[in-house]
Amino acid sequence: MKYFRLLNTKNKLLLSVAVLLIITSTTVLVEYLNHNFQNSIKLHRQQQLSQQLSLVRANLESELNANIFLADSLATIITVNPQSGPQEWEKLAETLFLKASSIRNIAIAPNNIVNFVYPLAGNEAVIGLDYRTLPEQFLTVELARQRQEIFIAGPLALIQGGNAVIARMPVFTNPPLNTQYWGTCSVVVDIDKLFTLAGVTALASQGKLAIRGKNGAGDQGDVFYGEQEIFEQAFATETIRLLSGSWVLALAEAPGSILPENQWFTIIVRLIGYTIGSLLLLVFVSLFYGFQLAQLNALQDPLTLLPNRRFTMQLLEKLVKSGSKFSILNLDVDNFKQVNDSYGHAVGDSLLQEVAKRLREPLRSYDTVCRLSGDEFLIVLPRVTRERDIESILNKLKGKFQETDFQTKGINLKIALSIGFASYPEDAQDLESLLHHADLAMYKQKEQHKMAKTKDHTQS
Numbered sequence: 001m002k003y004f005r006l007l008n009t010k011n012k013l014l015l016s017v018a019v020l021l022i023i024t025s026t027t028v029l030v031e032y033l034n035h036n037f038q039n040s041i042k043l044h045r046q047q048q049l050s051q052q053l054s055l056v057r058a059n060l061e062s063e064l065n066a067n068i069f070l071a072d073s074l075a076t077i078i079t080v081n082p083q084s085g086p087q088e089w090e091k092l093a094e095t096l097f098l099k100a101s102s103i104r105n106i107a108i109a110p111n112n113i114v115n116f117v118y119p120l121a122g123n124e125a126v127i128g129l130d131y132r133t134l135p136e137q138f139l140t141v142e143l144a145r146q147r148q149e150i151f152i153a154g155p156l157a158l159i160q161g162g163n164a165v166i167a168r169m170p171v172f173t174n175p176p177l178n179t180q181y182w183g184t185c186s187v188v189v190d191i192d193k194l195f196t197l198a199g200v201t202a203l204a205s206q207g208k209l210a211i212r213g214k215n216g217a218g219d220q221g222d223v224f225y226g227e228q229e230i231f232e233q234a235f236a237t238e239t240i241r242l243l244s245g246s247w248v249l250a251l252a253e254a255p256g257s258i259l260p261e262n263q264w265f266t267i268i269v270r271l272i273g274y275t276i277g278s279l280l281l282l283v284f285v286s287l288f289y290g291f292q293l294a295q296l297n298a299l300q301d302p303l304t305l306l307p308n309r310r311f312t313m314q315l316l317e318k319l320v321k322s323g324s325k326f327s328i329l330n331l332d333v334d335n336f337k338q339v340n341d342s343y344g345h346a347v348g349d350s351l352l353q354e355v356a357k358r359l360r361e362p363l364r365s366y367d368t369v370c371r372l373s374g375d376e377f378l379i380v381l382p383r384v385t386r387e388r389d390i391e392s393i394l395n396k397l398k399g400k401f402q403e404t405d406f407q408t409k410g411i412n413l414k415i416a417l418s419i420g421f422a423s424y425p426e427d428a429q430d431l432e433s434l435l436h437h438a439d440l441a442m443y444k445q446k447e448q449h450k451m452a453k454t455k456d457h458t459q460s
Contacts, residue, residue: 216245
């Protein structure tokens with residue numbers, strides 16, 4: 001804050017804008033890099049998850065179709081030998097179960113009434129079930145009969161509890177005409193086991209997963225795994241081709257799916273970025289202040305902290321070029337050399353500082369007091385040219401120096417000034433002539449002071 005006060009309004013504004021730009025640029029750049037990195041990580045993660053989703057789709061197709069094809073051989077046996085019974089069916093079902101991975105049970109229903117299920121344990125409630133009494137299940141049995149092909153139903157709620165995917169295999173005794181319907185063979189696939197083996201459960205732990213297409217209806221089917229909204233948020237989808245119809249898989253990002261190592265990277269990027277930005281800001285501000293102080297020192301008198309001759313000339317040239325009216329007061333400290341010789345330069349310097357202080361006090365805020373050299377000062381009075389106004393200012397200045405003596409280190413000194421003034425453009429049309437006019441007036445008054453002092457000594 002100490003150095004900030006040394007800046008003028010324009011430079012303060014310039015510095016504030018520059019600092020704001022650096023802070024904004026640093027923030028935008030750091031957050032842009034971090035955002036790009038997070039997007040890159042997100043895209044990479046999504047690509048990996050998309051590959052896993054594709055693998056899950058292939059696994060589901062393979063696992064589901066393989067189990068259904070195994071069970072289809074039982075339906076073929078019945079087609080060839082419709083007189084076969086539960087004893088033959090059980091032997092074949094037992095063999096099939098040794099090869100199947102996710103079949104829960106197999107049910108055979110002549111005339112759509114279940115009279116055989118394997119394994120029987122845990123499925124006793126199914127025996128005697130007439131599909132016609134269960135509209136949802138009977139609909140899938142009828143669709144398989146009408147289409148004369150395997151129909152993938154469900155997932156459906158089971159009589160014995162739980163949910164499963166059921167492959168309905170219509171049995172006809174007169175292929176290929178298929179006009180004599182015998183009944184149906186149903187393969188019940190354990191959907192939880194199927195999903196675990198295919199990798200659905202594992203993938204669902206890494207993102208939000210949903211499956212739609214109940215009864216093989218694809219995009220038009222109901223969602224039977226996950227939430228409907230996942231299809232709106234999904235970054236990847238896959239279609240599972242079933243023996244009849246299809247399912248659709250959708251995968252979306254889970255909330256808070258950023259990995260811990262990515263969070264650490266974000267912290268590191270921001271820490272490094274904002275540290276570098278802060279250092280750049282510090283360097284810029286230091287250079288700016290250094291430059292301003294160098295300029296200030298080049299235009300300021302180091303002893304009195306008043307503007308120096310260089311500053312004064314620039315100010316006067318600016319006023320002349322702009323055509324402004326103004327006046328200048330050229331001031332010189334009387335007997336200053338004698339003070340230096342008698343009391344030393346330290347006292348002389350203190351005297352000049354006191355003169356600078358007293359010159360500033362009675363002036364307006366936009367008047368300028370300058371130290372030209374040694375004991376010579378100049379006051380610039382903008383918009384003042386009338387002699388009575390100048391005389392009023394001179395009286396105020398004289399009053400400041402007459403009201404108290406200057407005291408330092410036990411030394412008491414009276415301060416007397418010789419002052420000459422000139423007005424632009426009344427007294428001169430150019431800067432050199434104006435300064436010369438005020439200089440002559442000042443020296444004229446100085447001679448008058450000397451003569452008055454000599455006269456006083458002669459009389460005494």
